[in-house]
Amino acid sequence: MTDLNRDAIQARLQACTSKEATFKELVSLSKQLERLSDTEKTEDNKVKGCESAVWLIEHQENGTCTFQADSDAKLMRGVLLVILSLANGHSKAELQAMDLVTELSQFNLSSYLTSSRTNGVLGILKQIQA
Amino acid sequence: MAFDANTLRAKFPILQLEANDHPLVYLDNAATTQKPQVVLDALMAYYTTSNANVHRGAHYLSDRATAQFEHARDRVARFINAPQADHVIWTKGTTESINMVAYGLEWCLKPDDEILITSLEHHANLVPWQQLAFRTGARLRVLPLTSRGEWEPEYERYFNEHTRIFACTQISNAIGVKTPIKQMLAAAKAVNAFTLVDGAQAVAHYPIDVQALDCDFYVFSGHKMYGPTGIGVLYGKPHALEVLTPVQTGGEMVSHVTYNSTEFNVLPYRLEAGTPHIEGVIGMATACDFLAAQDRQGMIEWEQKLARYVYDELKFHTAIEIYSPESDTTVVSLGVPGIHTMDLNGYLDSQGIAVRAGSHCAHPLMAQLGVSSTLRASFACYNTLSEARRFCDVLLEAIEILGDD
Missing domain, CATH: 3.90.1150.10 (Aspartate Aminotransferase, domain 1)
Structure with a gap:
């Protein structure tokens, strides 16, 4: 499983003072995301409503959720890494109690959230809490 | 200049x-295009000097608003060289215009009829026809055009005695290529099909002459030609507009109503139910004037x-x-x-x-x-x-x- 240190990721993104810096940081972070195999990228695992293809797989063990995710777009893979760092290791109830949009905004990603009509980030968050 | x-x-x-x-x-x-100051000024001027509902109660502001609203119809008609302002119907945009035709012509389609579009269409000029085909049992056919906007002469067979409607874009929104619109319209007219041209991507760039095109319907949006959002046009030849069943009914589009019956108003009002997007209409006419002056x-x-x-x-x-x-x-x-x-x-x-x-x-x-x-x-x-x-x-x-x- 990818090592997802939420605080470290947050610090890196918060240090970005321009959209260009955020872009480059997300591209750099995207390389840490563990990719899914082609057999895991099924239609069933696909999140609907994303302009780039996004796949999300959920595992539950002893009440703890672990997610794997992938995309064909790098920027989205960077965002997914952030989302997984937030979501992994929590129970469903904890996830449902979390305000994931607010949490994500602390990563300096508000513009990626506002454009979610096309990129589908809100849909991913909804699926994580479902 | x-x-x-x-x-x-x-x-x-x-x-x-x-x-x-x-x-x-x-x-x-x-x-969408950005808006010049004259269009922004026109919107503001409407609200600061003329805001009232149109075609209603005779009072000072209503008269002003109605005069500007109908004058705008003249200006837009002139912009596309429509023979009469009554042939210009206000809609909220290209998508609504196409849907009004797709629903309005439903009565004339039966199984075995064909609706013809091309392979370069925006979903707005595809899905309404596909759904119309589903509702009526008619067939949706797709004329293959290359990404260079070319068609093969043998494709004339796509235009046949079953073709009831031919709908085509003038310019592809996705790749910007022009379609061979004149040849296709000629082929469609030869088989007596209704013709609709999607001008959404053309109006900001090329002078439009609906009489030269000789199509039954021409549709476009204000916001893609330096005008406001939420306003568009359905132009039609009188015989084509007359046979459209109104999709929306209500106020403004009627001449007499009882609990048992309604007599619809004449064109263009028959197809314009409800209070229109008055400042949008005025802004769109201003955008037409702006373009025409260049x-x-x-x-x-x-x-x-x-x-x-x-x-x-x-x-x-x-x-x-x-x-x-x-x-x-x-x-x-x-x-x-x-x-x-x-x-x-x-x-x-x-x-x-x-x-x-x-x-x-x-x-x-x-x-x-x-x-x-x-x-x-x-x-x-x-x-x-x-x-x-x-x-x-x-x-x-x-x-x-x-x-x-």
């Missing part, structure tokens, strides 16, 4: 903005020159595939195999450059091109050569940054 992009540019206040700490470079004009030939030559510049700068770059034609277009739609268009778009945006990445509401065309999305730079009259150059430079930077693994 000779065309000068910089003079014109100064009339668009929003173009002075910065975006993400860079000067805004707005190249998403096929999605050196149209100089303007289109300039816009095409910008697209051609980008084409020539990028055509030899081995990483880039260009889907738009080399010339006679204001759009450069491209892809970089191995790099997602959303990523390219993300970097361009970080540098203040607005383009469109996506399928451009044309999934079947994307399939025809063998891609899931493209990056589209679309030019308008106020764009400059330095903006075109900056787009190319930043795109190449993006490819360098994103193509490293």
